[in-house]
Amino acid sequence: xxxxxxxxxxxxxxxxxxxxxxxxxxxxxxxxxxxxxxxxxxxxxxxxxxxxxxxxxxxxxxxxxxxxxxxxxxxxxxxxxxxxxxxxxxxxxxxxxxxxxxxxxxxxxxxxxxxxxxxxxxxxxxxxxxxxxxxxxxxxxxxxxxxxxxxxxxxxxxxxxxxxxxxxxxxxxxxxxxxxxxxxxxxxxxxxxxxxxxxxxxxxxxxxxxxxxxxxxxxxxxxxxxxxxxxxxxxxxxxxxxxxxxxxxxxxxxxxxxxxxxxxxxxxxxxxxxxxxxxxxxxxxxxxxxxx
Numbered sequence: 052x053x054x055x056x057x058x059x060x061x062x063x064x065x066x067x068x069x070x071x072x073x074x075x076x077x078x079x080x081x082x083x084x085x086x087x088x089x090x091x092x093x094x095x096x097x098x099x100x101x102x103x104x105x106x107x108x109x110x111x112x113x114x115x116x117x118x119x120x121x122x123x124x125x126x127x128x129x130x131x132x133x134x135x136x137x138x139x140x141x142x143x144x145x146x147x148x149x150x151x152x153x154x155x156x157x158x159x160x161x162x163x164x165x166x167x168x169x170x171x172x173x174x175x176x177x178x179x180x181x182x183x184x185x186x187x188x189x190x191x192x193x194x195x196x197x198x199x200x201x202x203x204x205x206x207x208x209x210x211x212x213x214x215x216x217x218x219x220x221x222x223x224x225x226x227x228x229x230x231x232x233x234x235x236x237x238x239x240x241x242x243x244x245x246x247x248x249x250x251x252x253x254x255x256x257x258x259x260x261x262x263x264x265x266x267x268x269x270x271x272x273x274x275x276x277x278x279x280x281x282x283x284x285x286x287x288x289x290x291x292x293x294x295x296x297x298x299x300x301x302x303x304x305x306x307x308x309x310x311x312x313x314x315x316x317x318x319x320x321x322x323x324x325x326x327x328x329x330x331x332x333x334x335x336x337x338x339x340x341x342x343x
Contacts, residue, residue: 059128059215060230063196063237064176065120066250067154068297070109076294077109083272084252084291084299085189085263089179095153100185100252101193104177105155107250109294117247118161118169119197121214126158126174133160135213146171165206166245168199172214189266190259191252195302196235198249200242200337201226207239219308220283223320227283232307234284240337248337249290249298260289260301267291276338279330280304283318290338298335 070076077096080086086098086107095110110116123129136143146159157175164170185191201207204224216228219235227235240248254260260278267274275298277289286305293299318324322331322340332338 057124057128058230059124059132060172061122061124062231063119063194064103064122064173065106065108065154065171065194066197066247067108067110067116067118067120067171068247068295069112069116071295073109073111079294079299080107080109081186083267083270084293085185085187085191087183087185093153097155099179099183100191101183102178103194104179106194116169118171119199119247120154120156120171120173120176122176123160123172123174129158129160129172129174132172132214136160136162136210139209139213141165141210141213162210164199164210165203166199166201168207168245168247170210189263189301190254190256191301192255193253195251195253195305196237197247197251198238198240198298198337200244200246200248201239202242202245204239204241211237211239218315220316220318222283222318222324225320229308232309233305234286234308235305242337247297248335249300250293251288251300251302254301254303257287257303260287260303263289263291263301275335276326276332277330279326279328282324282327283316290332290335 080098081088089099090097095108097105097108100106142163144161155177156173160172162170211228216230219227219229224241226239228237229235273292275290280287284305287303289301290298
């Protein structure tokens, strides 16, 4: 099959995070955030959030070892992505069998975007035949998307466009990218350093977001921002403080772009462009209306 006849990339399928305190990070993921712990191998602890075998993992090591996984349609599509990225000057390498085993995938291309973020482009991530059963009922249904810090927005945007992503909207220079029918799965935030800003997990209803607010207030877990709603995507969100500065988010209700394409809209970088419920982030510059 010609890789041009279908999307090159399918979904955001996992995040791999380095942890300064491995078991404290694991306790947060299971007991506080509400993911299902599934495996511990070779110093890595893995968690589920949906039908996939693993969507989050923590391991000891430097932060530069963290990465996000993007599912690719098939191996011919992976070949096409490799060609495009190399022609555009991005560093790529084929994953070894050992690397693929660590990632629970059949094949992978390990790439680095313009900012230095590690992006794993993977084929056939492992699914689970067992029902997703979390440690507590937080209402999570799937890993929804990610927010990435960008120190070179122009190069990073070129990277994602080579994968077939399209810009849905801009808020100032914050860039929302879609790879399917939803408003966005990836957001790029101008920043002074690279890295994963947040991992977003969809919950069933707005009620779940409110229940998670009360759960955190009772346990004095810091809420970074929310509850709020993005004006451009209509997504309701709650950003909470996670391990090592990575934000974990509950989200619900993102709008669909629909079959008719439209140009990307430009919103000013103002508080009301980031949240039309009036919620502001005071401590995370990438999420604020100020310059990051």
